[in-house]
Amino acid sequence: MSENIRLNIVEDDPEIRSNLALIINTSEGMICDRTFENAESFLENLELQNPDIVLMDISLPGITGIKAVEKMKEKMPNIEALMLTVHQDDQLVFDSLCAGASGYLVKSTPPQRIIEAIREAMSGGAPMSTSIARMVVKSFRKQTESDLTEREMDVLDQLCKGKSYKLIADALFISQDTVRSHIKSIYKKLEVNSKSEAVAKALKDRLV
Amino acid sequence: MSENIRLNIVEDDPEIRSNLALIINTSEGMICDRTFENAESFLENLELQNPDIVLMDISLPGITGIKAVEKMKEKMPNIEALMLTVHQDDQLVFDSLCAGASGYLVKSTPPQRIIEAIREAMSGGAPMSTSIARMVVKSFRKQTESDLTEREMDVLDQLCKGKSYKLIADALFISQDTVRSHIKSIYKKLEVNSKSEAVAKALKDRLV
DNA sequence: AACATTATCACATGAATATGTGAATTGGCT
DNA sequence: AGCCAATTCACATATTCATGTGATAATGTT
Known part of the structure; x- marks a missing residue:
């Protein structure tokens, strides 16, 4: 025993x-x-x-x-x-x-x-x-509804992989200016104003 | 029934x-x-x-x-x-x-x-x-041992809150150059080369 | 005593990012 | 037909960041 x-x-x-x-x-x-x-x-x-x-x-x-x-x-x-x-x-x-x-x-x-x-x-x-x-x-469940559009989510995904504007542009087959444009919308919706803040919020709130 | x-x-x-x-x-x-x-x-x-x-x-x-x-x-x-x-x-x-x-x-x-x-x-x-x-x-458990020093962890913490060099310097009562210095070490140890990459890695690997 | 590590600070330069303003196209909805 | 949201792109500027190359002081180790 x-x-x-x-x-x-x-x-x-x-x-x-x-x-x-x-x-x-x-x-x-x-x-x-x-x-x-x-x-x-x-x-x-x-x-x-x-x-x-x-x-x-x-x-x-x-x-x-x-x-x-x-x-x-x-x-x-x-x-x-x-x-x-x-x-x-x-x-x-x-x-x-x-x-x-x-x-x-x-x-x-x-x-x-x-x-x-x-x-x-x-x-x-x-x-x-x-x-x-x-x-x-x-707590594992992804946020189902978010204010972000599909494309904005694509960009946020890339941000959370730590990619630069240039790499995101390459990955999504769009120009860097378009990436900038999407990121501006993302910042507004998430109420942040930098990449790292956006990444932190996305990962903490399980947006991605 | x-x-x-x-x-x-x-x-x-x-x-x-x-x-x-x-x-x-x-x-x-x-x-x-x-x-x-x-x-x-x-x-x-x-x-x-x-x-x-x-x-x-x-x-x-x-x-x-x-x-x-x-x-x-x-x-x-x-x-x-x-x-x-x-x-x-x-x-x-x-x-x-x-x-x-x-x-x-x-x-x-x-x-x-x-x-x-x-x-x-x-x-x-x-x-x-x-x-x-x-x-x-x-999966909730924080990484107990990491290569980072105490001070580097402090800085990483701040990074994960989305703060800028200036704000981190203010929060930790050190100069921006010192923040830069710590962040360089962090990048080397985490094998990244940008703020957002560091934040992503820290949050995903539960370093903070 | 010599050495390594950590924490602090400084200066300089080029790259990346944030912000503003604008505009063309597409597709869906009324 | 007209409107709106979403996606795409462009240009300009100021700020922030990444990187390199130093230095000083304190601490701990061999």
């Missing part, structure tokens, strides 16, 4: 914290090593604790759970992080995943599903609450 | 196709309306069929399942698409999600999980096979 999964919990609410620990310790194949009420104390003895996975709240008294995951991943990249929070704000979800979280559960998740998610995260998955998963998948 | 979920299947292998249909039709609350062996015939009568959700293969004889989802979403954005394929290639997964798929299952998925995934997709989730979910979540 394989080793138990060793958990840490970082959560400022004492009741939630002890409930979680109880659920975990009464589940087969996993054990909650230690719990912390803030990110600072968790990060302190990280190397000694060396858990397999940590359940991390986002709202914490000192530094946030997101920053904590970031710092944790720097030091100990092999420890998995599973966010467990009330927040469903887009930015917090994406920031958590950028920081290195392997999963994201909302706090209304039933105990059974939390246990399942821990096993899932440990076996290379990325457990997410239903609403979170859809949010994440939706 | 609510209406049955109405499914379509697009899959070129006749055996897989009829197996899937059978599984669905013997499941509570869902019915497989029609099946198609290629994307073209599926798209043809889309408006008439108007299913709730379609199970879509990627490798198809004519146009691919990914293109099919894209076209379907243009015409009928409310129909859900669930990819069901052998492919686990990063690009195909991301292309599918960009095209508008709500979920992505590999073909080894057991029937029970497929049924569950259909219900999950219909109730606003994004069912994914374990390996796919991790792949998706990983």
Whole structure:
């Protein structure tokens, strides 16, 4: 039989914290090593604790759970992080995943599903609450409707490949002046006034 | 009681196709309306069929399942698409999600999980096979190690906000010449030679 | 002590970009 | 027939950017 999964919990609410620990310790194949009420104390003895996975709240008294995951991943990249929070704000979800979280559960998740998610995260998955998963998948979706015309989109595509006016002109078989003309329209519509600003906006807003 | 979920299947292998249909039709609350062996015939009568959700293969004889989802979403954005394929290639997964798929299952998925995934997709989730979910979540992760120095990262950050040399100089309290100097190093390390190319590379490779 | 790296600044030149003003053509819509 | 949006092109000018060739100071390494 394989080793138990060793958990840490970082959560400022004492009741939630002890409930979680109880659920975990009464589940087969996993054990909650230690719990912390803030990110600072968790990060302190990280190397000694060396858990397999940590359940991390986002709202914490000192530094946030997101920053904590970031710092944790720097030091100990092999420890998995599973966010467990009330927040469903887009930015917090994406920031958590950028920081290195392997999963994201909302706090209304039933105990059974939390246990399942821990096993899932440990076996290379990325457990997410239903609403979170859809949010994440939706973020890939290209903007369907934009103010830009087809040709302007062609030009914007080329801009996002880092091409110069001359190269864009060659690629689209038009003159540089025409490229200029299209780019002027693009700037107006995107409310920018330089190539790099346009590229940044296009890539961030998934226009291309 | 609510209406049955109405499914379509697009899959070129006749055996897989009829197996899937059978599984669905013997499941509570869902019915497989029609099946198609290629994307073209599926798209043809889309408006008439108007299913709730379609199970879509990627490798198809004519146009691919990914293109099919894209076209379907243009015409009928409310129909859900669930990819069901052998492919686990990063690009195909991301292309599918960009095209508008709500979920992505590999073909080894057991029937029970497929049924569950259909219900999950219909109730606003994004069912994914374990390996796919991790792949998706990983794509958010920032590049941890890069050749760039701290200061160069500061400058790159500003570049990605679309700022000019002058504005970057103001923001970082250094001279424009120093900005130039840093940007030259950045270009060399990223192997680019213009602002927009640097921005494109930084955003695409998640350096910032 | 010698060396490499990083961060800072300076000056100069040619190339690329931003902005303004205009105009011809095409195709769709009323 | 008349209008409008989209696409194409032209010319002019000022700004910005890319590139080269330096220099100085601080830091860290061998």
